[in-house]
Amino acid sequence: MKKLIIGNQAVAYGALSAGVDVAAGYPGTPSSEALTELLHFSQNNDPSPYVEWSVNEKVAFEIATGAAWTGKRAIATMKMSGANVAADSILSVAYSGTKGGLVLYIADDPGVEAGMPEQDTRLFAQWAGLPVLEPADPARLYELTRYAFELSEKSELPVIVRSVTSVAHAKQEVEGEYTYTPLGRKAEFEKNIFRYTKAGAAICIAQHEALLDRLNVVEQTVREAGVNRIETSGEGIRLSVVAAGALIPYVREALSSGDHQNLSTLFLESVYPLDRVLAGEMFQSADRVLVLEELEPFVEMQLRSEASRLGWGGTILGKLDGLLPRVGKYSQEVIRRGLKTLVGSQEGHAAATHPAETSDRYSFEGEKPADQPPPEQPATMPKAAAELNVKHPITFCAGCPHRGTFMAINRALKKIGLNQDNTVVTGDIGCTILGMNPPFHTCWTEVSMGSSIGLAQGFYWAGTENPVIATIGDSTFFHAGIPPLVNALQHGTDLLVVILDNGWTSMTGFQVNPGTSEQFQAKGARRVEIEGIVRGMGVENLQVIGPFDQDRSVESIVQALQQEGVKVIISQAECALTAARRQERTLIYRIDSEKCTFCRSCLRETGCPALYVTADGKKSKHGQVMAIDPELCTGCGLCYTCCKFDAIHEKKIGE
Amino acid sequence: MFQSIFMTGLGGQGIITLANLISGHAFENGLKASLFNAKGMAQRGGRVTSEIRLTDDPKLDFGARISVGKADILIGMEIGETINSLSFLKDGGAAILLNHGFVPTPMILKKEPYPSFEQLTELYSTKTNILFTVKEPKNPYNMFLLGVFTAVAPAIDGELSFYSKQSVEEGITKKLKRGLEENLQTFNGGYVYGQSLLRPV
Numbered sequence: 078m079k080k081l082i083i084g085n086q087a088v089a090y091g092a093l094s095a096g097v098d099v100a101a102g103y104p105g106t107p108s109s110e111a112l113t114e115l116l117h118f119s120q121n122n123d124p125s126p127y128v129e130w131s132v133n134e135k136v137a138f139e140i141a142t143g144a145a146w147t148g149k150r151a152i153a154t155m156k157m158s159g160a161n162v163a164a165d166s167i168l169s170v171a172y173s174g175t176k177g178g179l180v181l182y183i184a185d186d187p188g189v190e191a192g193m194p195e196q197d198t199r200l201f202a203q204w205a206g207l208p209v210l211e212p213a214d215p216a217r218l219y220e221l222t223r224y225a226f227e228l229s230e231k232s233e234l235p236v237i238v239r240s241v242t243s244v245a246h247a248k249q250e251v252e253g254e255y256t257y258t259p260l261g262r263k264a265e266f267e268k269n270i271f272r273y274t275k276a277g278a279a280i281c282i283a284q285h286e287a288l289l290d291r292l293n294v295v296e297q298t299v300r301e302a303g304v305n306r307i308e309t310s311g312e313g314i315r316l317s318v319v320a321a322g323a324l325i326p327y328v329r330e331a332l333s334s335g336d337h338q339n340l341s342t343l344f345l346e347s348v349y350p351l352d353r354v355l356a357g358e359m360f361q362s363a364d365r366v367l368v369l370e371e372l373e374p375f376v377e378m379q380l381r382s383e384a385s386r387l388g389w390g391g392t393i394l395g396k397l398d399g400l401l402p403r404v405g406k407y408s409q410e411v412i413r414r415g416l417k418t419l420v421g422s423q424e425g426h427a428a429a430t431h432p433a434e435t436s437d438r439y440s441f442e443g444e445k446p447a448d449q450p451p452p453e454q455p456a457t458m459p460k461a462a463a464e465l466n467v468k469h470p471i472t473f474c475a476g477c478p479h480r481g482t483f484m485a486i487n488r489a490l491k492k493i494g495l496n497q498d499n500t501v502v503t504g505d506i507g508c509t510i511l512g513m514n515p516p517f518h519t520c521w522t523e524v525s526m527g528s529s530i531g532l533a534q535g536f537y538w539a540g541t542e543n544p545v546i547a548t549i550g551d552s553t554f555f556h557a558g559i560p561p562l563v564n565a566l567q568h569g570t571d572l573l574v575v576i577l578d579n580g581w582t583s584m585t586g587f588q589v590n591p592g593t594s595e596q597f598q599a600k601g602a603r604r605v606e607i608e609g610i611v612r613g614m615g616v617e618n619l620q621v622i623g624p625f626d627q628d629r630s631v632e633s634i635v636q637a638l639q640q641e642g643v644k645v646i647i648s649q650a651e652c653a654l655t656a657a658r659r660q661e662r663t664l665i666y667r668i669d670s671e672k673c674t675f676c677r678s679c680l681r682e683t684g685c686p687a688l689y690v691t692a693d694g695k696k697s698k699h700g701q702v703m704a705i706d707p708e709l710c711t712g713c714g715l716c717y718t719c720c721k722f723d724a725i726h727e728k729k730i731g732e
Numbered sequence: 733m734f735q736s737i738f739m740t741g742l743g744g745q746g747i748i749t750l751a752n753l754i755s756g757h758a759f760e761n762g763l764k765a766s767l768f769n770a771k772g773m774a775q776r777g778g779r780v781t782s783e784i785r786l787t788d789d790p791k792l793d794f795g796a797r798i799s800v801g802k803a804d805i806l807i808g809m810e811i812g813e814t815i816n817s818l819s820f821l822k823d824g825g826a827a828i829l830l831n832h833g834f835v836p837t838p839m840i841l842k843k844e845p846y847p848s849f850e851q852l853t854e855l856y857s858t859k860t861n862i863l864f865t866v867k868e869p870k871n872p873y874n875m876f877l878l879g880v881f882t883a884v885a886p887a888i889d890g891e892l893s894f895y896s897k898q899s900v901e902e903g904i905t906k907k908l909k910r911g912l913e914e915n916l917q918t919f920n921g922g923y924v925y926g927q928s929l930l931r932p933v
Contacts, residue, residue: 190770243797247768247796248766248767248796323795326793326795330793330795408797409802410799410800459818461855461858465851465852465855466815466816467812467815469812469834470838471776474777516837677841680837680840686744689835690835
């Protein structure tokens with residue numbers, strides 16, 4: 078049957094059709110919907126696989142590995158940054174291999190539509206020695222995820238299925254089974270320390286050799302399955318285009334609309350290890366080869382190496398000769414430029430500095446982060462549009478509890494004669510980092526999950542004059558914030574850690590985390606409270622605050638900043654969006670246009686998207702006053718705490 | 733027929749719902765359709781874009797993303813973001829522009845002028861003369877724009893006639909449960925408005 082689904086959902090259904098037994102992941106754009114779909118399926122179907130959001134990617138991969146080592150089929154899902162967290166285990170498991178099919182789904186983000194580095198997972202896979210499938214579109218993502226389990230079992234290696242945002246989030250028709258039939262295998266884990274431990278050189282070296290042998294099996298298995306293919310449109314063609322993964326449909330599009338009929342093509346959806354036989358065939362029939370792939374010259378380097386081994390004397394066009402960019406998502410324009418150069422025009426080479434569709438050439442110097450151009454905006458913006466260009470900085474939603482926490486931090490700093498420009502406040506991954514944006518400008522850093530607490534200790538030991546504050550969300554704290562907090566305690570660091578606990582992993586789409594309220598935990602799962610963990614570590618200076626109670630919040634932060642040692646403040650209130658989905662509002666706020674002087678203090682401090690300017694005031698110049706959108710207001714009351722003119726009032730809903 | 737429709741706006745405007753309805757309708761009419769939503773920052777008031785590509789040729793291969801200068805139709809839901817998306821529209825392509833601007837906090841505080849609808853229209857008229865300017869939209873904007881789109885699509889390309897008032901209404905009824913009556917009413921308002929844009933001046 079055919080369904081219109083996005084690439085990530087195709088991963089889920091591909092895994093289900095392969096009879097996956099266990100699935101685990103950690104949310105991260107652009108990968109999240111794969112596990113979301115599996116979880117949704119498991120909650121609504123019987124039989125179904127075991128599915129969970131794990132505390133982090135390393136744990137997710139280990140759970141999948143454990144299951145696969147018993148002979149069952151398992152998948153772990155994550156974004157590219159998550160692979161770094163799981164790296165320690167991935168590289169070790171690669172040596173041991175697997176028994177049941179073990180698939181690692183990783184989504185990369187060329188062009189940075191979601192954030193974090195343009196990390197190319199294919200290099201990661203080569204480093205680990207794991208095969209990589211790189212499907213061209215959602216339909217292939219379905220087929221190749223399903224196939225990856227088979228390949229994994231045949232080669233006894235974990236298989237990486239790598240996609241990119243353009244495929245993971247593309248919604249297209251996918252032919253599939255959309256059902257689940259368990260394979261019914263019995264879990265049997267063989268006791269074999271030579272395979273499943275790393276105890277000693279003899280064991281590790283034997284495992285390393287086994288890994289390389291298994292990669293040869295992959296190369297042959299993939300060739301026999303016809304995952305990669307050469308297509309030739311005529312006789313005697315000496316020009317060849319190699320396209321990998323997500324670029325395949327764009328190359329087809331360019332070829333079907335362009336003048337470049339006389340080319341042979343090599344479409345690769347299995348990019349590591351390189352199919353040397355197929356590459357040899359291509360080299361034999363071509364004098365010039367163009368390699369099209371986003372990010373790193375991964376296929377290109379393998380092809381250049383193979384060409385050199387074969388003594389092939391032709392020309393390879395790609396990134397290493399400076400023709401094509403290593404940065405950003407490829408547009409049709411980049412692909413066309415490559416094709417043009419391939420067929421002989423020198424025009425392409427002259428245009429080698431033309432960028433990919435990305436913000437790579439923007440200068441950030443002297444600009445506040447929120448003033449950066451949107452990354453979707455290509456560098457080719459027409460001048461007239463650039464002159465009018467406006468930026469919409471992202472901010473906390475109306476009613477977001479994090480707004481209250483950052484307001485309280487800023488107010489507390491002011492109260493003790495400091496401010497957010499002379500006091501280092503480290504930020505972390507997730508919604509909480511919006512504290513760096515206007516109007517707060519509170520956070521100074523964002524590095525990786527949990528890094529706020531580690532970095533802050535570095536700033537402290539370096540001798541930073543003013544107190545150091547680390548801010549971190551609940552899910553990020555569970556993920557990687559616990560070890561650095563233990564470290565701060567052990568070493569007697571003076572540090573205030575503010576944990577912004579909204580009960581959900583919100584930034585990536587409201588996934589459940591260990592701290593989510595009991596009622597939303599899966600059957601048989603329970604809530605793990607942050608407060609208990611922090612107390613258990615031995616933090617004596619711990620306060621739990623509600624961020625909408627500004628007076629108390631500010632007081633708590635002021636107090637903590639004046640004390641020595643590790644202080645933890647848990648700022649607790651549910652994510653406004655998840656709360657709004659269940660609860661009817663009882664009150665909102667409104668602005669009295671008779672009293673508003675248009676001083677804009679409310680906007681300056683809260684930056685709340687429910688606030689807007691209107692022109693029906695009497696007291697201010699030009700009649701302009703602030704107003705509150707009654708549809709957006711959640712009644713949090715933070716703007717009320719800013720008004721010195723008694724212009725903001727409660728309004729009961731229904732009055 | 734091969735059409736690329738690029739849509740842009742801000743989180744909260746319902747652009748994804750609009751894109752789902754437009755692409756879903758094509759899919760249900762037996763076309764090969766593809767939809768890509770760039771929505772990472774949608775819920776926090778950030779830029780959202782949707783890219784729809786559709787064809788009646790099942791053999792035609794194409795990627796989900798629309799390159800610069802390749803959009804046949806551009807639908808802009810917010811003035812600033814529509815300005816930022818000018819480069820995606822092909823020369824002589826059709827643009828449906830909505831008169832709605834969301835002034836960001838820093839601009840209100842600095843009292844900087846926000847681009848006007850006239851400036852937006854003028855900018856787009858340098859690229860095409862097929863402009864549908866929605867000066868007086870009604871909320872919810874996405875439903876109003878769906879009405880406008882349904883009215884003007886067949887005029888942009890005769891092959892888009894499967895976007896008929898009745899069939900799109902059926903699609904809305906099937907897919908939107910909450911606030912259906914209000915949505916249908918706004919859709920109809922948009923349709924009438926769209927028709928008025930087609931009348932020769």
